[in-house]
Amino acid sequence: MDRPLRLVAANPVDQLARTIEALLVVASQPLSIDDLVAATEDDSERVETAVGLLSDRYREGRSGIVLEQVAGGWAFRASREAAEACARLYERPVEKGLSNAALETLAIIAYLGPCSRPDIARIRGVNVDGVVSGLVERGLIAEAGRENEFGAVRYRTTALFERVFGLESLAALPRLDDLGADVTEIRARLEAVAEKRPA
Amino acid sequence: MDRPLRLVAANPVDQLARTIEALLVVASQPLSIDDLVAATEDDSERVETAVGLLSDRYREGRSGIVLEQVAGGWAFRASREAAEACARLYERPVEKGLSNAALETLAIIAYLGPCSRPDIARIRGVNVDGVVSGLVERGLIAEAGRENEFGAVRYRTTALFERVFGLESLAALPRLDDLGADVTEIRARLEAVAEKRPA
């Protein structure tokens, strides 16, 4: 006689709800009832009950975490009352300078003209994928076609780059006559040095 | 007369805790107390109290969402209880298939601080170019300037590294002296072996 009572007391949907909470906090996309059923290996009716329980627990006014139903399914969001704090969290301070890696990469593209990732990697002596993507994301460089039909994508500096560095055009870059007479010479010199640098 | 009583009942730290919950659920990285202070515009003592409250509410066994202190801040994760369900839904791209070579390289960078590929190669006795670019791709290490103005690029471990290995900070790494013998010890050990051998 004891048993059924204990089962009710433990409320098995509660455990399921905890698992669903966990799945939702790890998700980077909304999860549908089908997703949740597949992950919990439980039946959809119980999953819907558990989600109902959670959307009451995580509701506006009661919790800072709010469970919301959107087109793709269910997802956690920040409560409206925390909107200002979230905006402050996402606000990015104006960056004072660029990392060494970013500066080297920008300098290579600005002085040598459109370059591909392998070109830049050859001169810097390291893989540059991360740095290049970072500069693209910040709008300082942009794609400028391919080396040839099947070649690597090349990058050029943008108008934002010129604005940030206070240049009217790329022709206004400080001169580097000491490194070579023209771009070809400078490039050859940089590549020769790169080969001698420790890996 | 009513008012002060109502304020006490509402427990102002509770409201702050709700805001912090909201910040933590949208953040992409662990948030330090300083981050939380800046976003909530509240004072650090109250923020710490609120975080304490939350880490009790979101703890293993009580909730599917667990608040943990990791990589220099606080972050939500799924409860261990929900690991199986999570495994059905999510990959572990960062730590999946980390080779011994990768772990040794990570260990060297984590312990020695920023170091270059030649530094690592010297200790491991083999070329590490492939291993290092693999770790950069996974986001476990990142560039940290050059050895000197003209030297090799150095690498450091990232916050993601601390998170993957569940470290509060790099200071949480065990002391190397506790792990291995130092020079005199290793010499002594070798000599002891020599003396034990029949001549």
Next chain:
Amino acid sequence: MPIAVRELELDLDAFEGPFDLLLTLVLREELPLREVDLAGIVVAFVERLAERDELDLEACGEFLVLISALLELKARGLFPEEDAELAELEPEEAAEELARRLAEYRRAKEAAAWLLERLGERRDVYWRLGPAPLAPARPEPKLAPQRPDKLATALRALSVEPPAPSLAHMALRFPPTSQFLERWRALLRRRTRVDFDQEVEGLSRVEVAVAFLALLELRKQDEIAISQPAPFAPIRISRADAERSLSWTVRSA
């Protein structure tokens, strides 16, 4: 059971006993390294490896570190005047350096083992990678005005010849393994199978050694398969995709 490299039994002209003891005697300078046949140690190790069905990469790694340290010491002893900076290093200092490096490598290995254990403890911990599904949009990052001469400085720094590498850490100046990695890869793009001895003909000893290290690296990355019917028999290399089934097995003659 992994191979205990340090317990490897050696039977050489100048020395008979375990590898561990040989190291000790060398470190205490009771055994002049120039009299030790390092190739003999390699043969003993390879024979030990051959007794097993599968490749013990762990032991190979440890062995390579130890043997290369010995090679380095020996090279230093044989060519003392080759480099002034090298010659300045007393044998005692060199031995100290060897012991230091062995300890350093061992610590790195132990730290790696600790990290692996840690990874195991975190196996059932999941967290979100990437942005939250309903997170507010992130504003564009803003960059303060920058001075253009910083660009010129960055490029100038890249055009300066690096200073001669410091020898303080006793690194042997081997040609980089990467060079040989690329050579092997290029070769194997054109041909599915090559013979090691043929390809390294005419190279210096050091270059042959590095070429071999590059092979091991490619094997480790599963790009190639290596086979050798008996010690000192020709080493054959084939592209892994051409011959997935061929695993590296070394059999004694």
